[in-house]
Amino acid sequence: MTQGLVDDHTKKEGTRCIDDHFTNQAVDDVLYGTRGSRNPNPLDRLVVARAMAPLILTCYTLVSALGKGLNETYQALRNRRSGLRPCDFEDVRITAYIGRVDDVENMSFGGGSAPTQLEQFDCRNNRLALLGLQQDGFIQAAIAARERYGAHRVAVLVGSSTSGILETEHAYCHRDPAYGTLPPPYLTSQRYTHNMFSAAHFVRAYLGLRGPAMVISTACSSSAKAFATAARFIKAGFCDAAVVGGVDSLCLTILYGFSSLQLMSRNPCRPCDEDRDGLTLGESAGFALLEQSEHADQPGAVALSGYGESCDGYHMSHPHPEGTGAIKAMRAALLRSGLTSADIDYIHLHGTATRANDSIEDAAVHSVFGPSTPCSSTKGWTGHTLGAAGVTGAVIAALSLTRKFVPGTVNTTRLDSSLNSHVLLENREQPVHRVLSNSFGFGGNNCSLIFGAV
């Protein structure tokens, strides 16, 4: 594997090289860049990251409440059409909105190379995954990668927080009245539906891939971290390409769970609004095919140019009050991309619209980027899709880069005056070269990704 850190990708004009023996001053330069007036915190050196060679997103796609595939997603963002609706999921009686994907209940499941084996994966979560795979030529791109590298050289790394838990929720409602046992069909399918590995297992089987696979489950940062693991696996030589993605679907656990935490708004969520009163839950499936740039046959596409991971080490469900974990993740992503904060054109916020998240994220963003980098939350469009939020942010970042626009923040009418970052409410048409996207999860698990136009 390559231990050299400086390569052609990081030598581009306008970026900084980080070499094997970089000094603390060089680290500070990268961390604080041209805005170097802030006081460096010595703890930042704990998260020093190495520069990476960009990885191309040869193909990517998203299914969410905004629609199926890139075009429907872009049109909804562009036309500021939110995908949120009053909760109509099963018989759930919670006063709230949700970002539900249409038709998942009615779709037929199967197809692919061995339909009979694939049918055992049938559950809402894997249906959503299948809908995702079916958009934007993703299946064909993955098969082309399989043929180019060999099936065992293509990894499958999928983020999910609740997998197919809905199947277990249903099974518990149909326990045997005398013995309390679960229905026999559930018992045999559980491995393929609710088990946490299910989504990666399904995608790997459906695409006929035989490389390393796993589900990453760190709550709402899951599918952002899948990109980081893919970058490591490619660098370590464990694979040549990776199908990276995230899938999370609506279920009773999250609807009643977030309701019990009193973190859910009764209205469509309003990120960064003065009167924001909680999040809106959604569901989505997104995928990206990641390849090394010298092998990718689509130059000019979007690249993953940095990632940064951290933990809060603070609380299971409340972010660190000073956002130190979030700051570390963003700084590590900058350092790894060889960029400075001034190089980022747009920040896709985690922006869940809870009181705590938006204030703390704002302070963290402000401390790294200052008051002028445009940022926004798209949760008012899609809802918070939890373990799929990272890949949802990644695909929206890619759309921002390729369609030359910055989404604003829908539903929000009165920007919280206590926020210091440059939160955009309206969309903007402008060239975008680099986007940073944040994902923060329960358990204090943080991941920031940087995407750039190659």
Added chain:
Amino acid sequence: MTLYVSGISALGPGLPGWAGSRAVLAGERPWREAFQPRPSASMLPPNEQRRSSKTVRWAIEVAQEVLQQAKADAHEVASVFASSDGETDVLDRLCRELAMPQRTISPTLFHHSVHNAASGYWGIATGSQQSSTVLACYDSSFCAAMLEAAAYTQTEERPVLLVAYDLPSPPPLDAARPLQGGFAAALLLTRTPAPNNLVQLDLALSNDLSEGATCMDDPRLEALRNGNPAARSLPLLAAIARQCGTLVRLEYLEDLRLLIQVIPCRSSGTPSSAE
């Protein structure tokens, strides 16, 4: 790819942490499988010890033994947690409550239900803000964690604490996924050798399936290995306990093998085979 092990722990029936397990796994002492550990995870604050699930306490127990053994600073160590089935006790309670007409679930129960609960508690207990990845790969969860930890320590140049853990599910969930044990294992892995290394590991991923996974000689330990995803680590733990050069083959899904050459380190931390 080369890694070094500077801390190790195992917890399971008859395996009460590394101090009491090494001789058993090395075949020097009989295995008394009747002993069932009841880990307290003493490094958790008392409130968290009380509120955390049994699964979390098993994971934290092996993690804390490894850190203490290696005298490592948790603030400098990233972590990889691996569990196939995760918080099954919590899931069972949640699903029971969701099957009742009123569907009222406790907020504490809900935030304890995430697959990364043990990782979150590790962060709370240590205050560490280093990266923590939590993964699942069914019966290959330990193997996937080895890959993630190896790739992490190579590319990020930071020690990685690997923690694999799985406990049997409560009824009625156990019928869907019968597991043996309780088992938890932890390793502290580094990229560069250090004086306190136990072994050097040379890792390679292979799609040559001509040879099966390394088994345990003792049929009862072999049953435990087969019956619990975290216990798939047993052949590697046993090779480390024996301190002799061994090639360990782990099954990674049905079509890959992770080959781990275990090379003992002398007290200086230098692999003996280097001479």
